[in-house]
Amino acid sequence: MKKTFKRIFQAGWTNFKRNSYISFGTTGVMTLVLLLFTGLIVISYVSDHVISDLKDKVDVTAYFKQEASEDQIMSVKEDLAGQPEVAAVTYVSRDDALNEFKARHAGDALIQESLAELSDNPLQASLNIKANDSSQYATIVNFLEGNDFRPIVDKINFYENEAVIGRVESISNGVRNWGLLGVLILSAIAVLVTFNTIRLTIYNQRQEIEIMRLVGGSTWHIKAPFLIEGGLYGIFAAILATVIFYPTLWFASSKAAALIPDVNLMGYFLANAGEFVGIIAAAGVALGVVSSFIAIRRFLKV
Amino acid sequence: MIEFKDVSTIYDDSFTALDGINLEIKDGEFVCLVGPSGAGKSTLLKLMTRELHPSSGDVVIDGVNIADLSSAEVPLLRRKIGTIFQDFKLLSKKNAFENVAFALEVCGADPEEISENVPKVLSIVGLSEKIANFPHQMSGGERQRLAIARALIHRPHIILADEPTGNLDLVNSYDVVKLLMKINEFGTTVILATHNREIVNAVGKRVISMERGKIVRDQIEQGKYII
Numbered sequence: 001m002k003k004t005f006k007r008i009f010q011a012g013w014t015n016f017k018r019n020s021y022i023s024f025g026t027t028g029v030m031t032l033v034l035l036l037f038t039g040l041i042v043i044s045y046v047s048d049h050v051i052s053d054l055k056d057k058v059d060v061t062a063y064f065k066q067e068a069s070e071d072q073i074m075s076v077k078e079d080l081a082g083q084p085e086v087a088a089v090t091y092v093s094r095d096d097a098l099n100e101f102k103a104r105h106a107g108d109a110l111i112q113e114s115l116a117e118l119s120d121n122p123l124q125a126s127l128n129i130k131a132n133d134s135s136q137y138a139t140i141v142n143f144l145e146g147n148d149f150r151p152i153v154d155k156i157n158f159y160e161n162e163a164v165i166g167r168v169e170s171i172s173n174g175v176r177n178w179g180l181l182g183v184l185i186l187s188a189i190a191v192l193v194t195f196n197t198i199r200l201t202i203y204n205q206r207q208e209i210e211i212m213r214l215v216g217g218s219t220w221h222i223k224a225p226f227l228i229e230g231g232l233y234g235i236f237a238a239i240l241a242t243v244i245f246y247p248t249l250w251f252a253s254s255k256a257a258a259l260i261p262d263v264n265l266m267g268y269f270l271a272n273a274g275e276f277v278g279i280i281a282a283a284g285v286a287l288g289v290v291s292s293f294i295a296i297r298r299f300l301k302v
Numbered sequence: 303m304i305e306f307k308d309v310s311t312i313y314d315d316s317f318t319a320l321d322g323i324n325l326e327i328k329d330g331e332f333v334c335l336v337g338p339s340g341a342g343k344s345t346l347l348k349l350m351t352r353e354l355h356p357s358s359g360d361v362v363i364d365g366v367n368i369a370d371l372s373s374a375e376v377p378l379l380r381r382k383i384g385t386i387f388q389d390f391k392l393l394s395k396k397n398a399f400e401n402v403a404f405a406l407e408v409c410g411a412d413p414e415e416i417s418e419n420v421p422k423v424l425s426i427v428g429l430s431e432k433i434a435n436f437p438h439q440m441s442g443g444e445r446q447r448l449a450i451a452r453a454l455i456h457r458p459h460i461i462l463a464d465e466p467t468g469n470l471d472l473v474n475s476y477d478v479v480k481l482l483m484k485i486n487e488f489g490t491t492v493i494l495a496t497h498n499r500e501i502v503n504a505v506g507k508r509v510i511s512m513e514r515g516k517i518v519r520d521q522i523e524q525g526k527y528i529i
Binding site: 003007011219 | 351353373374377378379380381385391393395404405407408409410412413452456
């Protein structure tokens, strides 16, 4: 058994070395395919990040009338917290709102003086609500509208934010659906290109395969070295793709930081380097082996 | 024993390559299969290695109907049969030793067995000196002898030679045929498909003549090439 494996690996490796031009070409094509995959992973990471940032920024605030008591507001807060769509509710009292306002305008003498002249706090208490998903704000607002304490609510800023929330939602859905479709189409093209390249490589060795068949080689003794050869293309392509990917990412990362400061591309892909390289290598080997497996079948029919 | 029982082969539902062949070849026989191109000689040989399936009838080798073999058993059948071709079918990127060794490797033989047996068989065909030469460094006759060495490496019961002298001059053709006769003397059945009149007449063994997919003459002893 050990001898058989050794022979199979040796035969695969010898094939890979002896057909150096073909191996170089096939590995090159597979490297491009794997780079396309890495590009898709980066784009998917950036778009997820940007969308989740946008979603984080979306919230709804309910402002309460001056006469609303803290107990009443807390009761509304509890009702809201019990809703499955609600991720978090933050209470901002009138005093907190005033302190925050003062702090925000600390350098503006005119505002400070105007506030000092007022006998009463002009700001309203509010509840800041975050939903689990931006599509759920409408449900939450409907719930508030139907609440017993609706009369003490002065206004809900959802109606001002509604257009923005809808837009974020449609961008997010669009990126998800079209992105998935794009990834599927590009992946299918990549698999076809790899498959055809390997098929040509095996076609070049069809005479060898025919002779192996005629001298009594069993299917697996013939097939296995080609599968190893396919796997080797994948491994070398993964190494090349990684070597090209990281310097390119380093270059792109500084450019991307100017556009989207929150995204640290280099940091993320370095922190997950093991997993990332593993995925690329696994994709390369799987592509190589599966393509070889399918491609060799028709030549084994002798 | 090789038996053809009412075997017909029809290509693409229109061209009849073999038409109701009934034939028996005993162990250890030397048979010349003669006839013009398209007579069905190669088809007959390919049925024995199951490169082709008959459209009807049975091909039985050593009591086994080869249509009954599973695809995993076909390689085992082919190891019992050595095949020699007109175009040699050697691997240009492998030297003489590797070309023969390769036939053993694909069957999972031990490296020790390979390094012991390959030089022996190359010496039988007179190629000991050329063990490290590549096919392009050999003459036509040497290449065909190398192909015979590869066919012999499994110690087959049967040798099928499909126009083995087709690409050779007369001297080299006689060398190859002498080698086949020597192999036959050791008890191996040899089936030689050819349309080389001089060779067939010089061999003086059983001659089966074919025309348009049928056996038209079977001379059991001292056969001659007659069309």
